[in-house]
Amino acid sequence: MEFVQRIQQFVxxxxxxxxxxxxSQLANFLPExxxxxxxxxxxxxxxxxxxxxxxxxxxxxxxKIIGRFQDRYGPNRFGPWGLLQCVADMIKLLTKxxxxxxxxxxxxxxxxxxxxxxxxxxxxxxxxxxxxxxxADLNIGFLYIVAVGSLGTIGIFMASWASNNKYAAxxxxxxxxxxxxxxxxxxxxxxxxxxxxxxxxMVSIVDAQGQWRLPFIVLQPLAFVLYFTSAVAxxxxxxxxxxxxxxxxxxxxxxxYSGIKFAMFLLxxxxxxxxxxxxxxxxxxxxxxxxxxxxWAWFFLKTYSLYLVLIWLRATLPRLRVDQLMNFxxxxxxxxxxxxxxxxxxxxxxxxxxxxxxxxxxxxxxVVIVIGIAVVKYPRWKREKREVVLVxxxxxxxxxxx
Amino acid sequence: MTELKTETITVNMGPxxxxxxxxxxxxxxxxxxTVVDVEPVVGYLHRNHEKIGEYNNWIQNTxxxxxxxxxxxxSNEFAYVLAVEKLSEIEPPERAEYIRIIxxxxxxxxxxxxxxxxxxxxxxxFFTPMMYCVRWRELxxxxxxxxxxxxxxxxxxxxxxxxxxxxxxxLPQCKELVAALPGFIDELERLLTDSEIVQMRCKDVGVxxxxxxxxxxxxxxxxRASGVPYDxxxxxxxxxxxxxxxxxxxxxxxxxxxxxxVRIGEMRQSxxxxxxxxxxxxxxxxxxxxxxxFMPPEGDVYHRIEAPKGELGFYLVSDGSxxxxxxxxxxxxxxxxxxxPYLCRGHKIADVVVNIGSxxxxxxxxxx
Numbered sequence: 001m002e003f004v005q006r007i008q009q010f011v012x013x014x015x016x017x018x019x020x021x022x023x024s025q026l027a028n029f030l031p032e033x034x035x036x037x038x039x040x041x042x043x044x045x046x047x048x049x050x051x052x053x054x055x056x057x058x059x060x061x062x063x064k065i066i067g068r069f070q071d072r073y074g075p076n077r078f079g080p081w082g083l084l085q086c087v088a089d090m091i092k093l094l095t096k097x098x099x100x101x102x103x104x105x106x107x108x109x110x111x112x113x114x115x116x117x118x119x120x121x122x123x124x125x126x127x128x129x130x131x132x133x134x135x136a137d138l139n140i141g142f143l144y145i146v147a148v149g150s151l152g153t154i155g156i157f158m159a160s161w162a163s164n165n166k167y168a169a170x171x172x173x174x175x176x177x178x179x180x181x182x183x184x185x186x187x188x189x190x191x192x193x194x195x196x197x198x199x200x201x202m203v204s205i206v207d208a209q210g211q212w213r214l215p216f217i218v219l220q221p222l223a224f225v226l227y228f229t230s231a232v233a234x235x236x237x238x239x240x241x242x243x244x245x246x247x248x249x250x251x252x253x254x255x256x257y258s259g260i261k262f263a264m265f266l267l268x269x270x271x272x273x274x275x276x277x278x279x280x281x282x283x284x285x286x287x288x289x290x291x292x293x294x295x296w297a298w299f300f301l302k303t304y305s306l307y308l309v310l311i312w313l314r315a316t317l318p319r320l321r322v323d324q325l326m327n328f329x330x331x332x333x334x335x336x337x338x339x340x341x342x343x344x345x346x347x348x349x350x351x352x353x354x355x356x357x358x359x360x361x362x363x364x365x366x367v368v369i370v371i372g373i374a375v376v377k378y379p380r381w382k383r384e385k386r387e388v389v390l391v392x393x394x395x396x397x398x399x400x401x402x
Numbered sequence: 403m404t405e406l407k408t409e410t411i412t413v414n415m416g417p418x419x420x421x422x423x424x425x426x427x428x429x430x431x432x433x434x435x436t437v438v439d440v441e442p443v444v445g446y447l448h449r450n451h452e453k454i455g456e457y458n459n460w461i462q463n464t465x466x467x468x469x470x471x472x473x474x475x476x477s478n479e480f481a482y483v484l485a486v487e488k489l490s491e492i493e494p495p496e497r498a499e500y501i502r503i504i505x506x507x508x509x510x511x512x513x514x515x516x517x518x519x520x521x522x523x524x525x526x527x528f529f530t531p532m533m534y535c536v537r538w539r540e541l542x543x544x545x546x547x548x549x550x551x552x553x554x555x556x557x558x559x560x561x562x563x564x565x566x567x568x569x570x571x572x573l574p575q576c577k578e579l580v581a582a583l584p585g586f587i588d589e590l591e592r593l594l595t596d597s598e599i600v601q602m603r604c605k606d607v608g609v610x611x612x613x614x615x616x617x618x619x620x621x622x623x624x625x626r627a628s629g630v631p632y633d634x635x636x637x638x639x640x641x642x643x644x645x646x647x648x649x650x651x652x653x654x655x656x657x658x659x660x661x662x663x664v665r666i667g668e669m670r671q672s673x674x675x676x677x678x679x680x681x682x683x684x685x686x687x688x689x690x691x692x693x694x695x696f697m698p699p700e701g702d703v704y705h706r707i708e709a710p711k712g713e714l715g716f717y718l719v720s721d722g723s724x725x726x727x728x729x730x731x732x733x734x735x736x737x738x739x740x741x742x743p744y745l746c747r748g749h750k751i752a753d754v755v756v757n758i759g760s761x762x763x764x765x766x767x768x769x770x
Binding site for chain 1: 411413419420421432434435522523524525526527528529530533534537597599600602603605629631636647648649650651652653654655659660663664667750751752753754755
């Protein structure tokens with residue numbers, strides 16, 4: 001039994017021990033400052049490499065799953081079961097002609113292809129991938145995520161404006177409006193969690209879920225739904241993919257980009273989608289906590305399950321219109337997030353911390369809010385169901401007079 | 403305080419655009435996201451169809467009509483063949499009439515499936531509903547292939563009958579398909595009709611009042627969705643449509659959602675007609691005896707049918723030779739398309755493509 005536990009612990013801590021071992025080896029012949037610097041550098045490299053490499057399997061995962069949703073196989077030509085499709089795509093994108101439109105703002109146009117990808121890598125720094133596996137445990141972790149995450153908007157707006165294309169311009173304005181609007185419910189919904197934790201650090205948020213012995217999705221189900229909905233909008237995924245809107249404004253902000261610059265936008269989008277799922281996992285699903293399996297395995301399992309939900313949404317839902325998108329953010333999500341924040345603040349003060357009673361009370365209030373909103377604002381039974389009129393033969397022959 | 407100065411921008415949507423159903427150009431005048439004016443520009447697919455039709459002989463024109471509305475080739479052939487038969491007073495055999503009805507109603511279902519699929523695509527649904535619908539189109543195409551030897555361009559209808567009798571395997575497979583169709587239509591409705599986003603996007607978008615619809619000359623589901631119960635199968639029964647029991651599906655508001663509902667309803671009615679036709683299908687000949695050279699008498703004729711997209715009419719003038727003197731088509735897509743600017747004004751950009759999808763155009767028919 002003890003042997004099994006030791007194996008578990010070994011597998012669990014394998015990456016942490018690897019980094020300790022590496023730094024101790026380096027300490028043999030380097031001064032302490034240089035070791036710290038080198039280790040930081042190595043961590044950054046590992047994160048960037050992970051981010052880039054994860055595209056390969058996220059991409060194939062998404063395309064295969066969407067294929068199944070649509071009653072087809074998905075890519076199955078290159079490599080076993082088509083698993084190398086992404087490599088082929090990358091080669092194609094790398095070898096494509098790199099076009100800069102003559103009337104584009106050359107400097108900003110080229111710069112914009114790089115800008116959106118930087119914040120996506122920066123976010124990875126504060127995510128706890130497993131027990132002790134965090135590159136930088138900032139005490140303002142979530143604030144940092146919000147601040148850095150909103151930088152991506154600038155890159156997209158730069159791209160759309162510098163392209164000097166009307167579709168891109170429309171898309172750029174849509175993007176800015178959408179991202180600013182959805183940032184607010186996203187942050188507000190998380191404040192409830194932060195109230196329960198009392199800290200902004202991502203590591204303490206995971207620890208707090210250990211103290212409650214429950215993931216925060218049980219305590220704050222409404223906040224989870226709000227967070228996830230606004231996060232989907234934040235990363236421009238269907239049904240909020242208006243900035244891309246392929247059927248109306250063709251491809252939106254990256255309409256003029258080709259080859260590797262286009263690939264950079266795609267890269268940023270995929271990593272962004274991964275990181276919002278990872279953040280949701282950390283905040284609401286207990287992060288790396290879980291029985292039996294090593295901590296990092298739990299983290300990725302939860303994150304990719306959430307990613308599956310994103311794919312599911314993309315494969316099934318139509319897109320909203322721009323005015324409906326704004327209405328949804330300001331008239332539904334923001335009030336709900338505010339209500340949730342208020343109720344959570346009140347209940348968290350009244351009930352005992354870290355107890356099942358407290359958790360039950362929080363869950364109950366959440367359910368009450370949801371039911372209240374459903375009854376007051378969206379009474380489904382009141383909605384009229386429109387039907388067509390069927391005109392049988394006798395009726396129309398009378399109308400025709402024959 | 404002075405008001406902010408704003409400008410409208412002009413956007414060329416098309417000819418290369420994913421949602422214009424072919425090479426079709428729209429000159430949009432936009433005030434931000436709102437559409438101020440729309441000017442459709444057609445003609446990119448013009449290929450002299452009508453003039454070439456005058457040089458083909460009468461029989462060669464039958465497969466040529468397949469190229470008009472390539473989604474529903476059987477209906478095009480039906481309209482042309484009926485016009486020529488009216489001109490030369492040929493009565494096709496009973497069995498051929500029934501086979502024609504079966505083919506055309508299958509065609510109507512295929513067309514409406516494609517419309518619903520593409521409409522959802524234009525709503526941003528990333529191909530899933532379309533793949534579901536296309537799956538059923540494939541099954542119908544299999545039936546076409548079995549009967550005619552070709553899937554998209556069947557050339558199955560002949561003047562005075564059909565090209566060949568149905569193969570033995572056709573009827574069981576067709577009956578199986580017709581029996582399974584209502585289940586799929588229910589599934590489609592379950593997935594789409596009650597969907598919150600579909601309702602948000604489609605309701606009260608592109609409302610076409612009945613008087614405006616009539617003034618624009620709209621026909622087909624577009625007109626019926628506006629509340630006018632006008633179906634040529636009922637108003638002026640051709641072939642053997644007077645023998646079948648079916649309802650004309652009529653909308654109440656005339657918006658995109660109604661057009662969608664009307665098409666779903668028409669698919670159900672087509673299934674009803676198919677069931678009756680398959681039940682009553684008589685034995686016998688499938689074509690009148692062939693002549694060495696087909697030459698109808700001098701004269702002119704106009705015949706129209708209720709094609710899936712609306713009133714499809716052929717105006718043919720014969721000078722007694724082996725080819726038509728004039729070959730003119732009244733294409734429903736072309737006429738229905740004229741209502742597009744009316745539908746789009748004041749809505750958002752995203753609604754423009756939804757309106758195009760709900761009108762249901764095929765550029766092969768618009769430009770001819």
